Amino acid sequence: AQSVAQPEDQVNVAEGNPLTVKCTYSVSGNPYLFWYVQYPNRGLQFLLKYITGDNLVKGSYGFEAEFNKSQTSFHLKKPSALVSDSALYFCAVRDTYYGNNRLAFGKGNQVVVIP
């Protein structure tokens, strides 16, 4: 079955500095990869996805992520973090081997942007 690892519990970054949130995955077939953000007391918001094509994908709020097949990674990045980016970030994967829409989520990373 598919799985996702987000190795860090919390990512602290100073405002204006680059932000990186790490994600690695395991699948049997090809991966569809997603990043979601969850603000306090709110549902999950879709940020970006990789389905096929260019390895660098751009999403909402200035976020981007790079798909690396050899390293089975899909790290989320933002060149200049804002205090408002402080939230919980989830990486998720769908394994196309199984032909369904089931998503496996990572444990989540709390991002804290320090003013």
Next chain:
Amino acid sequence: SAVISQKPSRDICQRGTSLTIQCQVDSQVTMMFWYRQQPGQSLTLIATANQGSEATYESGFVIDKFPISRPNLTFSTLTVSNMSPEDSSIYLCSVVHPGYEQYFGPGTRLTVT
């Protein structure tokens, strides 16, 4: 993207009782999903609900505890039955966009005392 609403947004319930959570989507969708997010944890898929057929439950979740209805292509309910404090979680429904990403409702925050 789909607009998804859930009712109630939160509730506090006594152990042994049941709560039914409603999920409404603004467009017709084939599949709807129900997830649980326990405090401080990630999302776990409970079941997949297709209109006109029985829901498909993930390992560790059973129909007697989490019965699901899917009467039409825009609506679903999840019931949490015979609740215990361990059922205290956020329950979310989601749908799949044609571009493969899932969109989530705002969640129902359940506290069982």
